[in-house]
Amino acid sequence: MATTDVLEKDNYFMMLAIDQAKKASSLDEVPVGAVLVCDDQVISEAFNKREALQLAGAHAEVLAIGKANQIKKSWRLVPCTLYVTLEPCSMCAGAILNSRIKRLVFGARDPKAGAVESLYSLLSDSRLNHQVEFVGGVEEEKCSVLLKEFFTQLRQKSR
Amino acid sequence: MATTDVLEKDNYFMMLAIDQAKKASSLDEVPVGAVLVCDDQVISEAFNKREALQLAGAHAEVLAIGKANQIKKSWRLVPCTLYVTLEPCSMCAGAILNSRIKRLVFGARDPKAGAVESLYSLLSDSRLNHQVEFVGGVEEEKCSVLLKEFFTQLRQKSR
Numbered sequence: 001m002a003t004t005d006v007l008e009k010d011n012y013f014m015m016l017a018i019d020q021a022k023k024a025s026s027l028d029e030v031p032v033g034a035v036l037v038c039d040d041q042v043i044s045e046a047f048n049k050r051e052a053l054q055l056a057g058a059h060a061e062v063l064a065i066g067k068a069n070q071i072k073k074s075w076r077l078v079p080c081t082l083y084v085t086l087e088p089c090s091m092c093a094g095a096i097l098n099s100r101i102k103r104l105v106f107g108a109r110d111p112k113a114g115a116v117e118s119l120y121s122l123l124s125d126s127r128l129n130h131q132v133e134f135v136g137g138v139e140e141e142k143c144s145v146l147l148k149e150f151f152t153q154l155r156q157k158s159r
Numbered sequence: 160m161a162t163t164d165v166l167e168k169d170n171y172f173m174m175l176a177i178d179q180a181k182k183a184s185s186l187d188e189v190p191v192g193a194v195l196v197c198d199d200q201v202i203s204e205a206f207n208k209r210e211a212l213q214l215a216g217a218h219a220e221v222l223a224i225g226k227a228n229q230i231k232k233s234w235r236l237v238p239c240t241l242y243v244t245l246e247p248c249s250m251c252a253g254a255i256l257n258s259r260i261k262r263l264v265f266g267a268r269d270p271k272a273g274a275v276e277s278l279y280s281l282l283s284d285s286r287l288n289h290q291v292e293f294v295g296g297v298e299e300e301k302c303s304v305l306l307k308e309f310f311t312q313l314r315q316k317s318r
Contacts, residue, residue: 050234051234053228053234054228054229054232054233054234055225055228055229055234056224056225056228056234056235056236056254056257056258056259057216057221057224057225057228057254057257057258058234059257062216065215065216066214066215066216069212069213069214069215069216070213070214073213074213075209075210075212075213075214075215075217076215077215089253089256089257090249090250090252090253090256090274090281091249091250091251091252091253091254091256091257092250092253093249093250093253094248094249094250094251094252094253094274095215095216095250097249097250098215098216098218098248098250099215099216100215112286112287112288113287113288115249115253119284119286119287120279120281122249122279125278127271127278128271128272128278129271129272
């Protein structure tokens with residue numbers, strides 16, 4: 001496949017992940033969305049539901065992976081690509097490794113907790129039994145703006 | 160509290176986690192068990208169910224934390240101690256951080272995937288917004304033997 005096709009596809013699926021993030025935002029959840037794609041088909045979509053579910057593990061990535069595990073009836077998601085609007089934390093990077101996902105595409109970088117590029121490089125650690133290809137910064141501005149607007153509104157509400 | 164009391168308590172709760180690991184083993188799951196304790200009361204217990212649930216995230220720690228989140232109706236498990244028979248991987252260490260657990264006690268070290276002491280020190284990273292006290296090697300021999308026996312039997316079955 002030509003590089004431009006891959007880039008267009010990455011942007012297309014990231015826009016779907018952004019749609020998920022917007023749903024989170026409208027429910028007062030930190031706006032992070034994820035979409036899991038296999039053979040160019042969307043298998044599952046999810047957004048952060050930590051507050052609604054009061055579940056520490058209810059990040060968008062974990063929910064999208066869990067749904068896909070159920071749909072595929074398998075913990076292995078080998079040929080899939082995960083799109084997520086924010087660089088995964090260590091929990092989510094670990095879930096990506098544990099589900100043997102092939103490729104990750106993320107939007108905004110997370111200098112405070114990112115475990116793919118920012119604080120750790122969990123997905124490219126050759127000591128682990130799986131590595132994951134990844135691309136960061138896809139539709140980065142749109143993903144970042146969503147997060148910034150959310151936290152600005154949160155600060156205004158709490159005044 | 161005197162140090163000996165803490166040690167005795169740690170061994171007591173670790174034995175409960177080992178009971179959970181034995182349940183996993185009897186169901187052909189990698190034998191890892193976890194117990195979450197708050198104010199000396201067991202809040203939740205769980206064992207690895209990756210194969211039974213075909214869920215990449217169904218490690219003992221994640222399941223015990225999820226159950227406790229439901230029982231406490233909160234994603235925050237601030238005053239709790241998690242006991243687990245094997246050093247947590249990056250996904251589980253991340254889930255421990257995300258649930259704000261105070262203390263972790265683990266049994267066997269995991270040189271291939273351990274993210275607390277072996278490959279990473281996620282729980283003591285001052286760049287993250289939470290740190291977790293931890294003790295490793297509690298009832299280490301019993302925890303290790305369970306795992307070794309399981310994998311020996313698995314190899315014999317697959318011959």
